[in-house]
Amino acid sequence: MPNQLLSDRDVEFLLYEVAHADKLCELPQFADHSRETFELFLTSARKLARGVLWPAYKPMDEAPPRLEAGQVLVHPVMREIWPRLAELGITCATRPYAVGGQQLPHTVGMLASGYLMAANAAAFGYAGLTAGAAHLIEAFGDERLKRDVMPRLYSGEWAGTMALTEPQAGSSLADVRTRARPAGDHYLLDGNKVFISGGDQDVTANVVHLVLARIEGAPAGIKGVSLFCVPKRRLEGSDNDCTAAGVFHKMGWKGLPSIALNFGERGDCRGWLVGQPHQGISYMFQMMNEARLMVGMNAVATASAAYHEAVEYARTRLQGRALSQRDPSSPQVPIIEHADVRRMLLRQKAIVEGGLCLLVTTARYADLGDTRSLLLLDLLTPIAKSFPAEFGFESNTLSLQVHGGYGYTSEYLPEAWLRDQKLNSLHEGTTGIHGMDLLGRKVVQQNGAALLGLSEEIAIDVAKAGGSEGAALQQAVERVGTLTMALAASGDRDKFMLHSADYLTLFSIVVIAWQWLRMTNAAAGKQGDFHDGKRQAARYWFATELPRVEHLAALCESGEASYAEMRPDWF
Amino acid sequence: MKILVTVKRVEDWESKIKVRPDQSWIITEGVNYRANPFDEIGVEEALRLRDANAPSEVVVVSIGPAAAGAEIRSGLAMGADRGILVKHDGFLDSDAVARILVKIVEKEKPDLVVMGKQAVDVDDNVCGQLLAEYLGYGQVTFASKKESLESPEEKGKKAGLKLSADKKSLQCAREVDGGLEVLEVSLPAIVTVDLRLNVPRYASLPNIMKAKKKTIEELLPAALGVDIAPKVKVVKVEPPPLRTAGIKVPDVAALVKKLHEEAKVV
Ligand SMILES: Cc1cc2nc3c(=O)[nH]c(=O)nc-3n(C[C@H](O)[C@H](O)[C@H](O)COP(=O)(O)OP(=O)(O)OC[C@H]3O[C@@H](n4cnc5c(N)ncnc54)[C@H](O)[C@@H]3O)c2cc1C
Numbered sequence: 001m002p003n004q005l006l007s008d009r010d011v012e013f014l015l016y017e018v019a020h021a022d023k024l025c026e027l028p029q030f031a032d033h034s035r036e037t038f039e040l041f042l043t044s045a046r047k048l049a050r051g052v053l054w055p056a057y058k059p060m061d062e063a064p065p066r067l068e069a070g071q072v073l074v075h076p077v078m079r080e081i082w083p084r085l086a087e088l089g090i091t092c093a094t095r096p097y098a099v100g101g102q103q104l105p106h107t108v109g110m111l112a113s114g115y116l117m118a119a120n121a122a123a124f125g126y127a128g129l130t131a132g133a134a135h136l137i138e139a140f141g142d143e144r145l146k147r148d149v150m151p152r153l154y155s156g157e158w159a160g161t162m163a164l165t166e167p168q169a170g171s172s173l174a175d176v177r178t179r180a181r182p183a184g185d186h187y188l189l190d191g192n193k194v195f196i197s198g199g200d201q202d203v204t205a206n207v208v209h210l211v212l213a214r215i216e217g218a219p220a221g222i223k224g225v226s227l228f229c230v231p232k233r234r235l236e237g238s239d240n241d242c243t244a245a246g247v248f249h250k251m252g253w254k255g256l257p258s259i260a261l262n263f264g265e266r267g268d269c270r271g272w273l274v275g276q277p278h279q280g281i282s283y284m285f286q287m288m289n290e291a292r293l294m295v296g297m298n299a300v301a302t303a304s305a306a307y308h309e310a311v312e313y314a315r316t317r318l319q320g321r322a323l324s325q326r327d328p329s330s331p332q333v334p335i336i337e338h339a340d341v342r343r344m345l346l347r348q349k350a351i352v353e354g355g356l357c358l359l360v361t362t363a364r365y366a367d368l369g370d371t372r373s374l375l376l377l378d379l380l381t382p383i384a385k386s387f388p389a390e391f392g393f394e395s396n397t398l399s400l401q402v403h404g405g406y407g408y409t410s411e412y413l414p415e416a417w418l419r420d421q422k423l424n425s426l427h428e429g430t431t432g433i434h435g436m437d438l439l440g441r442k443v444v445q446q447n448g449a450a451l452l453g454l455s456e457e458i459a460i461d462v463a464k465a466g467g468s469e470g471a472a473l474q475q476a477v478e479r480v481g482t483l484t485m486a487l488a489a490s491g492d493r494d495k496f497m498l499h500s501a502d503y504l505t506l507f508s509i510v511v512i513a514w515q516w517l518r519m520t521n522a523a524a525g526k527q528g529d530f531h532d533g534k535r536q537a538a539r540y541w542f543a544t545e546l547p548r549v550e551h552l553a554a555l556c557e558s559g560e561a562s563y564a565e566m567r568p569d570w571f
Numbered sequence: 572m573k574i575l576v577t578v579k580r581v582e583d584w585e586s587k588i589k590v591r592p593d594q595s596w597i598i599t600e601g602v603n604y605r606a607n608p609f610d611e612i613g614v615e616e617a618l619r620l621r622d623a624n625a626p627s628e629v630v631v632v633s634i635g636p637a638a639a640g641a642e643i644r645s646g647l648a649m650g651a652d653r654g655i656l657v658k659h660d661g662f663l664d665s666d667a668v669a670r671i672l673v674k675i676v677e678k679e680k681p682d683l684v685v686m687g688k689q690a691v692d693v694d695d696n697v698c699g700q701l702l703a704e705y706l707g708y709g710q711v712t713f714a715s716k717k718e719s720l721e722s723p724e725e726k727g728k729k730a731g732l733k734l735s736a737d738k739k740s741l742q743c744a745r746e747v748d749g750g751l752e753v754l755e756v757s758l759p760a761i762v763t764v765d766l767r768l769n770v771p772r773y774a775s776l777p778n779i780m781k782a783k784k785k786t787i788e789e790l791l792p793a794a795l796g797v798d799i800a801p802k803v804k805v806v807k808v809e810p811p812p813l814r815t816a817g818i819k820v821p822d823v824a825a826l827v828k829k830l831h832e833e834a835k836v837v
Binding site for chain 1: 585601603605641644645648772773774775776777779780782783
């Protein structure tokens, strides 16, 4: 059976049995939609993913972009893929009618993107970046940018990028140095960016960079950074002095160029201010939830493709015999017959499907859009981004492990997905940064209102579930509450943040246990392999992961300081 | 030009199909359904012909359960103009389908009927031929294209079926053993399509939303005056035999010997 990338049955289950996506159509903005439009769109996305993006995955992985005579050349198959991605309408599916979108709920758009990402993350990357750039202009740009640039991005005529990172400004965007000098209706930009994905290519006629830069005389730090729209070619077609200075040789995502980009080498790089001066970082932050959920979805998708590959492999690879089988002349069994192989598969299932459920949960909060839902979305975003990235990486190594020595060779795909997956713990904020964001900001802001809201949400599902799993989850949630209060009461910022990484892990384990409880609630009373599989994966998560919460919480509370007190000279 | 195109709701070949214990049919619980892939090629071709020969109309017809409305809607989302659903639950043989279609053709008077060469559920490959016979129309089966699916013609979404200048006939290439045969058929006619005619488009989200406003007319076989009592009886359904393990041969000579003596293919 060909790799299904994302399970159609699971997608259907999450949409209609867990999240009740059809109910979203009762909201006025989704009134034109119905289960029928959702299904038609998902069908198109599946076909495009399986029929077009997936066959191009390995060729693109094997022939990364090159820089020749100042132009980045990408794999030629991208020129066939791009128009089809644009035609599908994925870049503006969830946007309002007024800007040419179709007001599709994020809950559905997220899953449609998931198929495309699982098939070929790099190819989908071009569309994701373009959507992000267009959305920034939609939200903050002036009428001119909205008229001349935004529609060309949403339609796929041009592609977009996010140009934030500089050599000295990676995690610390406050240190951005690229300068912008006022020059009439525009600014002249001057500076160097690195790692700019999609920063140049030979697929679309133009590339539009959304650039963070400092207007001359701007205050230092975050409050002096502005956002600019800087096209590779100006509207009338002339060159705008953006130079591709080099392509990075990456371990994964090889189909998408990430480049070093110089603005204003000839002193003639024009940029147009997006929104107000000095608001660049705050604009970016307002878009970040969306971008981070996309990274989370990508991580789930990458783990999902590898998981399905591993299940199929384990069903067909014959090796060894049952422990009780002493007869060496008896036939060998498929490795899925070995409990330890099923351990590896079940762990992947728990991570992949738990992660996918969390993405659906968060996307639904974005769709509901009321104050409480947005508060929960904000709280859960660092988890929805970093859980799939970190646990997903482990899941990808398990897929490779199931393939044995063959998994270590490039004749098989797990090693490629493992390489791809690593990026998700780095871009859009490293895992370390998200750990600090969760503990240092998300759980404590507004006197812990978000955390309280989350406990209430979980309590509803616990009440529905009853039973020992519900009780265990309730206890874990309370533990998170007491831990957070204890940490916040300590008063010392360094001590408070000391175990932010462990806090992120334990918080993630609890949130994923909640997803599994939601799924078993939805599966209650339903028979058959699919629902039995759900119950079993939930059982696994509650038995093997949830108990870790207590250990990690104790560690956080103890103020254990081995690495904090480790001196740089001792390494 | 008016083009009628048929779309059948069939089991998705990616679903795990199991036979009922009493061998009377397959187990339908948990099976996914989709449009017959040959029919999607038919819809695509009809849309290309329509767009190259405005003003034209494409009408999608399906005969099947109420759920087959989803397959019509998917044709409308690809771009067809309106739909007709002839509702019937349960087994229909190809002859009954052809006789229902006769009534639809008499009602709609299309210049052309485009059908898949067969439906992938039962693989009968007779419906188009029966319909042409009952109507006394010309027919071209297994329509294909001279150019490959990687050709600029295909990338430019050019129709493989070519309407004559006076719009009274259609030129079609069809697949035959060892190559293609090009025929000219006068209209109205029936064309059944093969796999290498085109690559069907995906329904884009904007077109999916437009399709919501398109109408689907619902009819019943009895109201059309068609007796649908089956003439074909399903005696028994069996899964295909399991593939047996392969063997290894030491060298090419041994392979040739086996192919010659046992498989008798060389
Ligand atoms: C393939 C790829 C594509 C990318 N695409 C884009 C793009 O399109 N546009 C764009 O603008 N950028 C892009 N990036 C850049 C990416 O966002 C940065 O790499 C990321 O933000 C981290 O910055 P850095 O690499 O400078 O690492 P650093 O910031 O140097 O981080 C190194 C390590 O130190 C830790 N660290 C840093 N600061 C702190 C702190 N204050 N406290 C504790 N720990 C800290 C980090 O967690 C990390 O583990 C891309 C990167 C890659 C690899």
